Amino acid sequence: MRKFLMIAGGAALLAAAPAMAGFKLMPAGQPQLIRKSALTVTPGIAWNRLGARLGRNAEAWTLDGNTLNDLIFYTAIPAGQTLFREVDKKNKPLPKFDAKMLAPDVVAMFESSYRIANSTSLFSVDSVEPATFAGKPGFRFTYSFTIQNEEVRRSGEATGAIVNGQLYMITFEAPKIHYYDRNIADYRAVVASAKVG
Amino acid sequence: MRFVSAITAAAVVLAGMPATAQDAPAPTAATGPQDEDERGLWMQVEDAERKLKASNFVIRDPALNDYVRSVYCKAVGPSECAGVRIYITRTPFFNASMAPNGMMQIWSGLFLRVRDEAQLAAVLAHEHTHYRQRHSLRLFRNIKDKTNAAAWLAIVPFAGIISLGMLGSIFSFSREMEREADSGSLTALSASGYDPEAASQIWGQMLAEFDATAAERKRKRRSEGGMFATHPPSVERQADLKKQAAALPAGGERRRGKDSYRAALAPYWADLIDDQIKLNDFGATDLLLGQLASDGWTAELLFARGELHRARGAAGDFDKAAGYYADAVARGAPVEAQRGLGMALLRSGKSAEGQAALKEYLRLRPEAKDKAMIAMLAGESS
Numbered sequence: 189m190r191k192f193l194m195i196a197g198g199a200a201l202l203a204a205a206p207a208m209a210g211f212k213l214m215p216a217g218q219p220q221l222i223r224k225s226a227l228t229v230t231p232g233i234a235w236n237r238l239g240a241r242l243g244r245n246a247e248a249w250t251l252d253g254n255t256l257n258d259l260i261f262y263t264a265i266p267a268g269q270t271l272f273r274e275v276d277k278k279n280k281p282l283p284k285f286d287a288k289m290l291a292p293d294v295v296a297m298f299e300s301s302y303r304i305a306n307s308t309s310l311f312s313v314d315s316v317e318p319a320t321f322a323g324k325p326g327f328r329f330t331y332s333f334t335i336q337n338e339e340v341r342r343s344g345e346a347t348g349a350i351v352n353g354q355l356y357m358i359t360f361e362a363p364k365i366h367y368y369d370r371n372i373a374d375y376r377a378v379v380a381s382a383k384v385g
Numbered sequence: 386m387r388f389v390s391a392i393t394a395a396a397v398v399l400a401g402m403p404a405t406a407q408d409a410p411a412p413t414a415a416t417g418p419q420d421e422d423e424r425g426l427w428m429q430v431e432d433a434e435r436k437l438k439a440s441n442f443v444i445r446d447p448a449l450n451d452y453v454r455s456v457y458c459k460a461v462g463p464s465e466c467a468g469v470r471i472y473i474t475r476t477p478f479f480n481a482s483m484a485p486n487g488m489m490q491i492w493s494g495l496f497l498r499v500r501d502e503a504q505l506a507a508v509l510a511h512e513h514t515h516y517r518q519r520h521s522l523r524l525f526r527n528i529k530d531k532t533n534a535a536a537w538l539a540i541v542p543f544a545g546i547i548s549l550g551m552l553g554s555i556f557s558f559s560r561e562m563e564r565e566a567d568s569g570s571l572t573a574l575s576a577s578g579y580d581p582e583a584a585s586q587i588w589g590q591m592l593a594e595f596d597a598t599a600a601e602r603k604r605k606r607r608s609e610g611g612m613f614a615t616h617p618p619s620v621e622r623q624a625d626l627k628k629q630a631a632a633l634p635a636g637g638e639r640r641r642g643k644d645s646y647r648a649a650l651a652p653y654w655a656d657l658i659d660d661q662i663k664l665n666d667f668g669a670t671d672l673l674l675g676q677l678a679s680d681g682w683t684a685e686l687l688f689a690r691g692e693l694h695r696a697r698g699a700a701g702d703f704d705k706a707a708g709y710y711a712d713a714v715a716r717g718a719p720v721e722a723q724r725g726l727g728m729a730l731l732r733s734g735k736s737a738e739g740q741a742a743l744k745e746y747l748r749l750r751p752e753a754k755d756k757a758m759i760a761m762l763a764g765e766s767s
Contacts, residue, residue: 304665
């Protein structure tokens with residue numbers, strides 16, 4: 189089972205995760221500080237936090253298992269840092285965040301990071317619009333992608349803002365069939381509860 | 386058939402290889418696998434082909450597929466190409482592969498890296514030689530003799546698919562087969578009227594690209610890693626191919642097919658370049674754009690150059706990008722050049738001009754997917 193999860197996880201972004209260290213329950217209604225940073229959220233329903241680390245400033249939650257519905261937090265990413273852990277720094281370096289980025293630049297960095305980390309060219313940005321995140325002016329975008337040799341079509345939504353020169357963002361992604369529509373509202377509830385600082 | 390034996394003879398003479406399968410018929414769907422080993426290979430590969438057929442990554446555009454097939458058939462002869470299925474997949478790297486049952490895969494990144502029809506024909510004929518000489522089967526038997534069949538599965542993810550760059554590194558045996566395929570490619574090019582010089586040029590271009598990637602990332606090129614591990618060292622390979630091409634009988638047709646290649650690929654450049662830019666490999670992408678612009682910078686290529694510099698975002702990049710976009714717009718670039726221009730100007734502190742360009746983008750592309758965000762950046766009240 190452990191091995192299966194690693195393989196399944198390897199399919200999506202969690203390719204970057206080195207090992208599965210189990211799940212921790214994130215109960216409904218309890219505020220959670222993400223990666224001891226400035227980002228706090230209060231989930232409306234119970235989620236499971238993945239033990240695997242996506243990077244110094246990222247963490248993932250799921251309902252039914254990773255790649256079925258992934259809630260990913262990016263918190264306090266400083267200038268010069270990648271979105272998540274490098275998959276192959278020497279040969280496939282990921283783009284780095286810059287505090288002067290505008291929302292479309294963040295979207296482009298996200299897209300490029302996903303294409304590189306997942307070795308896929310089937311990634312499209314479907315909408316980009318202004319949004320409020322943790323009371324700050326920010327952005328929201330939607331995307332879809334497919335990973336080679338896995339072929340599941342996934343949809344995603346991301347909401348975030350640059351606060352004091354650092355990037356804060358929460359994404360949700362799930363298979364287009366069933367899972368995405370079923371839990372997108374739960375994701376938006378988590379986003380609405382986000383506080384920075 | 387005469388053509389086929391010419392390939393085989395050349396392979397034996399030039400590569401000095403014992404070509405065990407040389408007298409057997411081509412392993413087509415009609416003849417099928419010949420013995421137990423081959424049947425086992427086919428079963429695995431047929432399963433891989435069923436999955437590939439349904440893949441989201443296969444580019445099914447009939448015009449592109451017809452063109453590639455026509456070049457392949459010209460290069461190896463109509464009777465030889467008949468049973469082979471070609472799958473073009475959207476993968477932005479240089480590779481092609483051949484399975485023992487006649488399933489050929491070509492990665493879309495290859496089209497950005499070959500410059501004319503003769504170079505495309507060189508790759509296709511190389512893969513054809515692997516197929517025709519039953520290299521998968523020979524490699525399988527070689528591994529089986531040394532270890533066991535299970536090891537084969539561990540080493541080659543899709544059993545029996547000989548690719549330009551995906552096999553494990555420990556088999557000098559596969560290097561010999563690469564030399565044989567290179568020789569087969571040259572003979573086919575020469576016999577079909579393509580310039581055999583094309584084969585060595587591809588490797589020269591690949592080396593230049595690896596150097597460009599390495600230079601931008603401030604490190605040395607990996608001399609024998611990656612795809613060079615199974616393939617004869619590229620410097621040596623390039624020299625060998627050049628020497629062999631020069632030794633071929635002079636005279637006859639030496640077609641390059643640059644114009645026909647460019648015309649056939651023109652509808653796909655934008656997507657191919659976009660996939661390449663998003664790989665975050667400035668050095669290689671800059672080099673490839675320069676190669677594509679060998680006959681002059683078109684509006685599309687200038688737009689791509691702007692996108693490349695804007696994506697890197699290093700010191701001075703936004704000013705350079707704005708310049709490329711402006712030139713592109715002047716030459717009738719795609720509407721997205723206005724978006725790039727606006728974003729580059731905003732990042733280099735020229736707010737008023739940047740907002741004007743973004744407004745122009747929205748006027749020309751009112752249905753843009755990022756309309757709401759661009760409108761805000763353009764200072765429009767939505």
